Amino acid sequence: MSFKKWVAFATVVTFGLIMLGAYVRLSDAGLGCPDWPGCYGKLTPKGAMSEISQAVSLQGGEHGPVSEGKAWKEMVHRYIASALGLLIIAIAVMAWKQRDTLKQNPLLATVLVGVVCLQGAFGAWTVTLLLKPAIVTGHLIGGMLLLSLLSWLLMRQRTVAAGTQPAFKVSQGLRVLAPVGLIVVALQIVLGGWVSTNYAALACVDFPTCQGKMVPDMEFDHAFDIVRELGKTAEGDGLSIQALTAIHWVHRVGAAVVTLVLLMLAVGLLRQPATKPLGFKVLGVLSLQLVLGISNVVFHLPLPVAVLHNGGAALLLVTLILVNYRLISTPRSY
Numbered sequence: 634m635s636f637k638k639w640v641a642f643a644t645v646v647t648f649g650l651i652m653l654g655a656y657v658r659l660s661d662a663g664l665g666c667p668d669w670p671g672c673y674g675k676l677t678p679k680g681a682m683s684e685i686s687q688a689v690s691l692q693g694g695e696h697g698p699v700s701e702g703k704a705w706k707e708m709v710h711r712y713i714a715s716a717l718g719l720l721i722i723a724i725a726v727m728a729w730k731q732r733d734t735l736k737q738n739p740l741l742a743t744v745l746v747g748v749v750c751l752q753g754a755f756g757a758w759t760v761t762l763l764l765k766p767a768i769v770t771g772h773l774i775g776g777m778l779l780l781s782l783l784s785w786l787l788m789r790q791r792t793v794a795a796g797t798q799p800a801f802k803v804s805q806g807l808r809v810l811a812p813v814g815l816i817v818v819a820l821q822i823v824l825g826g827w828v829s830t831n832y833a834a835l836a837c838v839d840f841p842t843c844q845g846k847m848v849p850d851m852e853f854d855h856a857f858d859i860v861r862e863l864g865k866t867a868e869g870d871g872l873s874i875q876a877l878t879a880i881h882w883v884h885r886v887g888a889a890v891v892t893l894v895l896l897m898l899a900v901g902l903l904r905q906p907a908t909k910p911l912g913f914k915v916l917g918v919l920s921l922q923l924v925l926g927i928s929n930v931v932f933h934l935p936l937p938v939a940v941l942h943n944g945g946a947a948l949l950l951v952t953l954i955l956v957n958y959r960l961i962s963t964p965r966s967y
Contacts, residue, residue: 636727636735637790643720644783648947650713651776655943657710658829659936663764665703669757670711678704707760714756721749721783741786748779767859769830770823777822777950784951788958803960807901807908811960814891814898814915815953821887822946827857828884832864834939836874836881840930843882851879888926895919895953902956907963911956918949 634642657663666672666681667688673681678701688699695702728735728742752775758768828834837843844850852875855866864872895915902912922945928938 636724636731637787639720639724639727640783640787640790643717643724644780644787646713646717646720647776647780647783648944648951650710650717651773651780651947652940652944653710653713654773654776655829655940656936657706658769659934659939660703660706661698662703662706663759663769664698665700665705665707667699667760669760672704672708678708711756714753718749718753721745721779735790737789741782741789745779745782745786748775748782751775752779764830764863766827766830766861766863770826773826773830774823777819777947780947781950781954784954785958788955788962792962802905803963804901807898808960810894810898810901811953811957814894815950815957817887817891817894818946818949818953821884821891822950824884824887825942825946828880829943830863831872831877831880833877833880834929834934836877837885838930838933840927843878843885849878849882850875851882852876853879856880856883888923892919892923898956908959911959914952915956918945918952921945922949 657665666678668674671681672678673684675681675684678685681704682701685699685701685704689695689697692699725739725742725746728737728739732739752772755768755772755775758765759772762768837849839845841847842849852873854876855861855872856876856879858867861867862869866872866876896919899912899915899919902908902915922942925938925942925945929935929942932938
């Protein structure tokens with residue numbers, strides 16, 4: 634395959650891996666194999682059945698963190714992540730070997746190797762540090778960063794293949810809104826990760842109110858402490874429902890900010906023929922993500938919807954990267 638096809642394949646695998654990671658986390662399988670990189674020191678859960686059976690017995694059934702099914706979910710995620718790491722290393726090697734043919738600096742492909750190695754470390758820490766919210770959220774950020782860089786690299790290959798893009802006028806407002814849109818989406822993904830890793834998604838089970846109020850009772854003192862155990866404050870006390878409510882509510886406010894900014898961006902993109910398709914993409918993905926987010930609350934976090942909401946966040950991020958890349962790489966006519 635060509636370099637472009639390998640990059641496209643890696644991008645698709647990364648997107649799928651983000652969805653799979655969400656499925657593993659939301660199905661409570663993150664500690665299905667409580668060691669790393671193997672499963673109780675074995676290559677597969679099949680070889681660790683005696684240890685898994687003992688753990689199931691000690692926890693009083695398969696509803697705890699360890700079971701055969703959860704072990705397989707966790708290990709399949711690790712297998713695919715390892716394969717993706719090897720694929721990205723291969724892409725970096727190709728980028729250096731073909732740099733004259735590709736007429737591109739291989740630095741971005743090299744940076745990807747560093748990011749995927751760091752992501753592997755976060756994956757190990759997620760297990761060995763027992764799902765600490767900061768580590769799990771960092772693991773999500775790493776996955777999204779990997780997807781973002783691969784998407785940018787892929788768009789660069791498509792630009793080279795297509796040749797020079799036609800020039801079009803870009804207003805100052807649009808040039809400001811595009812990066813701002815990308816930033817607010819990235820921040821909202823971090824907030825969403827914090828909601829998920831703290832199991833705060835069901836702190837509010839009504840919409841648009843939260844616990845029957847537009848501004849519910851909240852406690853911010855411990856809600857956003859980064860260095861702490863899961864379900865605990867930094868001092869080791871139990872995290873209150875008011876703190877979980879604060880986490881959830883801030884994510885809702887973030888969603889409102891993202892919606893406002895992206896609607897303004899979409900209107901700007903729709904005003905000219907050259908960027909109108911991008912405007913429709915922004916509106917479409919934003920609408921999908923809003924429906925999924927509201928559905929999570931109204932239907933009490935069904936697993937398929939929650940996983941799709943993670944995928945929608947990744948898709949929205951890629952869409953904003955596409956918008957910014959197009960505006961940056963296309964010659965401007967004034």
